[in-house]
Amino acid sequence: MIGRTDVEEAARRIEGRIRRTPLVEAAPGLWFKLEYLQHAGSFKTRGMMNRILAAQERGELPAAGIVVASGGNAGLAAAYAARELGIPVEVFVPVTAPPVKVAKLGKLGARVVQVGNEYAEAYEAARSVENALFCHAYDDPDMVAGNGTIGLEISGESDRVLVAVGGGGLLAGVIAALKGRAEIVAVEPENSRAFHEALKNEGPTDVTVGGVAADSLGARRAGDIAFELATGAGIATTLVTDEEIVEARRRLWDEYRIVVEHGTAAAYAAYRPEGNRQTVVLLCGANTNPADLG
CATH class of the missing domain: 3.40.50.1100 (Rossmann fold)
Structure with a gap:
């Protein structure tokens, strides 16, 4: 615990x-x-930064970077942290995600994929990505x-x-x-x-x-x-x-x-x-x- x-x-x-x-x-x-x-x-920037840095310390961060599913904020945190740490990031968000969040993801340099109407659907799509480190938005x-x-x-x-x-x-x-x-x-x-x-x-x-x-x-x-x-x-x-x-x-x-x-x-x-x-x-x-x- x-x-x-x-x-x-x-x-x-x-x-x-x-x-x-x-x-x-x-x-x-x-x-x-x-x-x-x-x-x-x-x-979420606090948690995402710790997740990535801890993975780096353990030698668990692949060259492909990270992938995350998000209603918006976890994706923004991941995009910011990845940009600051110089690693690639792919963010899956539902099509219902607020445009203000989607636009900001792009500005932060993330590759954005919109799929499904709920976070759960974006989550399933993100989990199917191979080679990148999956960063759970909250249960990690x-x-x-x-x-x-x-x-x-x-x-x-x-x-x-x-x-x-x-x-x-x-x-x-x-x-x-x-x-x-x-x-x-x-x-x-x-x-x-x-x-x-x-x-x-x-x-x-x-x-x-x-x-x-x-x-x-x-x-x-x-x-x-x-x-x-x-x-x-x-x-x-x-x-x-x-x-x-x-x-x-x-x-x-x-x-x-x-x-x-x-x-x-x-x-x-x-x-x-x-x-x-x-x-x-x-x-x-x-x-x-x-x-x-x-």
């Missing part, structure tokens, strides 16, 4: 290659971790450990951390870093609830996905690592509606001039003040079209 030692090792490995993003007090008792300011616009120990470095940057500053969940790669990393140090709240959209169903069924199972946050939180199946760590830590899930997500995203813009994805806003949608408790909301991605914020 992945623990804090693995996260600390990842932090040493990726130091100088990722941004230590700001942690700011938005209101009394409410803090925002501004991870949307990370390279390539999301937390090195990815999880890299993602968990966010937790090290807020350790000791919070009583409670709100984390948006798709496949669970960020949640797993935060648990590995902060288990026993803060309450961790997993937040999912009602229409994309793979982690919730995994807990209910005592193991990851396939679910249907949809809703406004499906491009970033639309994993059809929760990761085994996230499920194992969450059940070991007694983590439950909180569900939010599409309407709550849209409103939270709008409030982040209206009140703080913060522009994030719907998936990112899901974490804020679950925020409720709790006395004197200090709550950190992880604002994990900003690869979105702000035109509808008006």
Whole structure:
């Protein structure tokens, strides 16, 4: 099982290659971790950089480079990391991926393949590629450990951390870093609830996905690592509606001039003040079209 030692090792490995993003007090008792300011616009750059560097250390990185399936953000992280490290990258995304993400993938130098309507279909296509190193978007120990470095940057500053969940790669990393140090709240959209169903069924199972946050939180199946760590830590899930997500995203813009994805806003949608408790909301991605914020 992945623990804090693995996260600390990842932090040493990726130091100088990722941004230590700001942690700011938005209101009394409410803090925002501004991870949307990370390279390539999301937390996934931490995990992807660690995945590639760890593979290099082990002699597992082929000349053909890496391949990844993504709803958008994992692909952007892979493209950025591959460009910085000078290796080839191929990214499979569904045809429903937001154009803003697809365009940015091209700018970062990735070869982009669009296939299927959901992440799961892009995943199956990516897995069929030979010779390249497949980098799972969320269910990989090195990815999880890299993602968990966010937790090290807020350790000791919070009583409670709100984390948006798709496949669970960020949640797993935060648990590995902060288990026993803060309450961790997993937040999912009602229409994309793979982690919730995994807990209910005592193991990851396939679910249907949809809703406004499906491009970033639309994993059809929760990761085994996230499920194992969450059940070991007694983590439950909180569900939010599409309407709550849209409103939270709008409030982040209206009140703080913060522009994030719907998936990112899901974490804020679950925020409720709790006395004197200090709550950190992880604002994990900003690869979105702000035109509808008006």
